[in-house]
Amino acid sequence: MEFLNVLSPLAIVLCFLGVFLGIILGAIPGMTATMAIAIFLPLTYSLDLIDSLGLLLGLYVGGISGGLIPAILINIPGTPSSLCTTFDGYPMTQKGEAEKALKLGISASVFGGFFSLIVLYFFAPILSTVAVDFSSVEKFLIIVFALTVIASISQGSLLGGIFSGILGILISLIGTFPDNNELRFVPEGLETQLMYGFDLVPVLIGLFAIGQLLEEAENGMKNTASKNLKLDSKENKFKFSMLLKQKMNVFRSAIIGTFIGILPGVGGSAASITAYSQAKNFSKKPEKFGTGEPEGLVASEAANNGLIGGALVPLLSLGIPGDSTTAILLGAFLLQGVQVGPLFIPSNPDLWSGIVIALVIANIAMFVILFFTIKYFAKIIFVPKYILFPIIIVACVVGSYAINNGIMFDVWTLFLFGFLGYIFPKIGVQIPSFLIGFILGTNAEKYFIDSLKASDGDLTIFFTKGPISIVLWVLILGSLLYSVINIFKSKNKQGASL
Amino acid sequence: MGELLKIDLTYSNYHTVFPKLIIYLLTLLGIVLIIKNVVNKMKIKKTAKKEDIHNQEIDKDQPKEKFNVTMFVGTVILLIIYGFALDWFGFLFTTIIFIILTTLLYIGSVNKKAILISISNAAATTMIIWLVFGKLFDITLP
Numbered sequence: 001m002e003f004l005n006v007l008s009p010l011a012i013v014l015c016f017l018g019v020f021l022g023i024i025l026g027a028i029p030g031m032t033a034t035m036a037i038a039i040f041l042p043l044t045y046s047l048d049l050i051d052s053l054g055l056l057l058g059l060y061v062g063g064i065s066g067g068l069i070p071a072i073l074i075n076i077p078g079t080p081s082s083l084c085t086t087f088d089g090y091p092m093t094q095k096g097e098a099e100k101a102l103k104l105g106i107s108a109s110v111f112g113g114f115f116s117l118i119v120l121y122f123f124a125p126i127l128s129t130v131a132v133d134f135s136s137v138e139k140f141l142i143i144v145f146a147l148t149v150i151a152s153i154s155q156g157s158l159l160g161g162i163f164s165g166i167l168g169i170l171i172s173l174i175g176t177f178p179d180n181n182e183l184r185f186v187p188e189g190l191e192t193q194l195m196y197g198f199d200l201v202p203v204l205i206g207l208f209a210i211g212q213l214l215e216e217a218e219n220g221m222k223n224t225a226s227k228n229l230k231l232d233s234k235e236n237k238f239k240f241s242m243l244l245k246q247k248m249n250v251f252r253s254a255i256i257g258t259f260i261g262i263l264p265g266v267g268g269s270a271a272s273i274t275a276y277s278q279a280k281n282f283s284k285k286p287e288k289f290g291t292g293e294p295e296g297l298v299a300s301e302a303a304n305n306g307l308i309g310g311a312l313v314p315l316l317s318l319g320i321p322g323d324s325t326t327a328i329l330l331g332a333f334l335l336q337g338v339q340v341g342p343l344f345i346p347s348n349p350d351l352w353s354g355i356v357i358a359l360v361i362a363n364i365a366m367f368v369i370l371f372f373t374i375k376y377f378a379k380i381i382f383v384p385k386y387i388l389f390p391i392i393i394v395a396c397v398v399g400s401y402a403i404n405n406g407i408m409f410d411v412w413t414l415f416l417f418g419f420l421g422y423i424f425p426k427i428g429v430q431i432p433s434f435l436i437g438f439i440l441g442t443n444a445e446k447y448f449i450d451s452l453k454a455s456d457g458d459l460t461i462f463f464t465k466g467p468i469s470i471v472l473w474v475l476i477l478g479s480l481l482y483s484v485i486n487i488f489k490s491k492n493k494q495g496a497s498l
Numbered sequence: 499m500g501e502l503l504k505i506d507l508t509y510s511n512y513h514t515v516f517p518k519l520i521i522y523l524l525t526l527l528g529i530v531l532i533i534k535n536v537v538n539k540m541k542i543k544k545t546a547k548k549e550d551i552h553n554q555e556i557d558k559d560q561p562k563e564k565f566n567v568t569m570f571v572g573t574v575i576l577l578i579i580y581g582f583a584l585d586w587f588g589f590l591f592t593t594i595i596f597i598i599l600t601t602l603l604y605i606g607s608v609n610k611k612a613i614l615i616s617i618s619n620a621a622a623t624t625m626i627i628w629l630v631f632g633k634l635f636d637i638t639l640p
Binding site for chain 1: 504523530569573585595601
């Protein structure tokens, strides 16, 4: 029991508690892992550093993982990073495979988590120096690479999908451009509210949750859908061999998740989006993606938990927070008077191994808690809609209101995008593509402009920057070509079957 | 060729460069989509005559879902009123009333059982959210 020397029993208990609370907060639409950590940060002031890290890392792992529950069961991503989990998770629920989908997702998550931990433990110092070499050009290309997923998830019309994605980018640009503090696309009278544009969380849950609510209302809130749903029959149970069959997919997605996590500023959602599109490109049956194909679900979940270890690499070895969640964790270190940076690991070996062990425990706790309670969670789909939907609306409103500490405008954003989420499918705008554009748009602009600043406006910089950018171009073009070929293949297949 | 690949970049136009590019792309795609749609419609018109009978059969098999006006309009109105009322009357009161009304709207009838369900749903949900989020976690509620 060597780890008891580094980790106090209290830290372990707090870690379990953190995971449990994180799962619940992550599962509520509108509450994110970032928020979970932010809520509990003030409480950790009175704790030892290692105890508080146990709690916060538990919340991080739990918060990221809990998002899969509503994503799979009711088609509402609990957190932005579980967006891609809905694509195949919810169709599996509709096919009566909810429990199988949840358990597959959880197992993929725990694998992604452990993989990224190994990377964190052995390669943190080396990798962080590589990541620093990624300039804005490479980061822009990574975002473009993540955007290629739009081509592969387009339902029906490829052009329509791309149009939706670019529309999403355009909407994400509303607000101030931070470099020169100039507003654009802001209607008069809304300058203060739209200073920073629309917040991602109300946009996301508006499009999914409120949009779906209006759709259900239009159809008269019929209970038929959930009455026909069955939980998994005995013959169709989850087995670990299902995950083993996809070891390449799990592995690839965990690598993508970890690596994107390491890059500061690319963002967590990009990880599962990229992993999903690559799983589709490498799959033998890409045409089944989006109809309840376990491969897609596994890719998304392995990647978003892989992200956690990845995101901690630059935080702990360079003191750079890659996203808002790690920025709050950085706050926790500062609160305790610990400086993170290049000297952190060599000068705090005990704390360092404590963090790694806390993450191992958090991943185990996440798996144990979710795996054995999931069949009770899965019963959510039997709750009548007239009870479930009012609760979901209130949860969304509370989450949107609280995400920026009490801004009523975020609630109106929620309603506005809820209405758009209802209208969009009717006029051919594809919501998943739109959201991916929206999520990646701001960073795409930032790194695009940063690259051009360095090159004095010369666009050739994107091709001449160096070997890494060439590799990224090959990946982008390969990914695009592959998805276009896949679309034609599936069209031909459909043609043949008609 | 070199001129084409260069973008005029000054401090004062940083914020317009990327949006302009995106708007160009969007317009271009929009035009292509419109043309494609028109062409498709013309194609359909040509083949429609042959498949008229066939199409009618399909229509019979799948009756269109009826648009539930009461429920849809009711939801939209309740959401908007809820948004305003949160500012005027605070979280607890507004949310209880909102959940009672939406639950009743979705059940679709007002009888003893429906009222009972809606009131218990409203009371339980609101109290749990208020206690756990408002009091325990100290989240700012509307």
